[in-house]
Amino acid sequence: MPLRVMDGVQIEDWEVTEQFVRSSGPGGQNVNKVSTAVELRFEAERSPALTGYAKARLKRLAGRRWTSDGAVVLFVQETRSQARNREIARERLVELVRKAFERPKRRVPTRVSANQKRKRVEAKKKRGEVKALRKGPEV
Numbered sequence: 001m002p003l004r005v006m007d008g009v010q011i012e013d014w015e016v017t018e019q020f021v022r023s024s025g026p027g028g029q030n031v032n033k034v035s036t037a038v039e040l041r042f043e044a045e046r047s048p049a050l051t052g053y054a055k056a057r058l059k060r061l062a063g064r065r066w067t068s069d070g071a072v073v074l075f076v077q078e079t080r081s082q083a084r085n086r087e088i089a090r091e092r093l094v095e096l097v098r099k100a101f102e103r104p105k106r107r108v109p110t111r112v113s114a115n116q117k118r119k120r121v122e123a124k125k126k127r128g129e130v131k132a133l134r135k136g137p138e139v
Contacts (some may be wrong), residue, residue: 001013001132002004003090003093003094004094005049005094005097005098005101006101007097007101009049009050009097009101010049011042011047011093011094011097012049014048015042015043015047015049016040016043016090016093017040017043018038018039018040018041018042018086018089019039019040019041020035020036020038020082021035021038021039022034022035022037022039023036023037023080023085023108024037024077024078025033025077026055027080032081034036034082035082036077036079036081036082036085037075037076037077037085038074038075038076038077038082038086038088038089038090039073039074039075040073040074040075040076040086040090040093041071041072041073041074042071042072042073042074042093042097043070043071044058044059044061044062044066044070044071044072045069045070046070050097050100051101054097054100054101055100057100057101058072058096058097058100060122061096061099061100062096063079065071066076072093072096074089074092074096076088076089097124098099113137
């Protein structure tokens with residue numbers, strides 16, 4: 001079943017592979033017997049659903065999770081349930097891809113007002129005077 005990211009964008013089944021591995025942490029005997037952790041791999045570089053811009057932004061957003069062959073690897077072992085971990089991994093992938101399509105707002109640089117500059121200089125002078133009082137008289 002394809003993952004729907006947003007209108008007009010969906011991730012097909014062939015683009016995602018899931019592998020279930022043993023989880024670490026609490027769980028008693030269950031941890032040693034059942035593979036509940038999920039390693040989800042999304043072939044982002046080969047995906048026709050992503051635009052060039054979205055791929056570049058996804059690579060930046062993914063960080064260490066981006067592999068050298070252009071895939072995004074998500075590892076989830078939060079719950080004791082394999083199905084829930086799988087669900088969480090898929091939700092995270094959809095959210096990551098959705099963020100890749102958003103264009104970040106352009107930062108409007110602000111300037112320090114003259115009044116703020118004046119206050120800063122006054123505070124520095126006052127601090128300097130306090131420190132000067134700590135010095136003993138020169139002999």
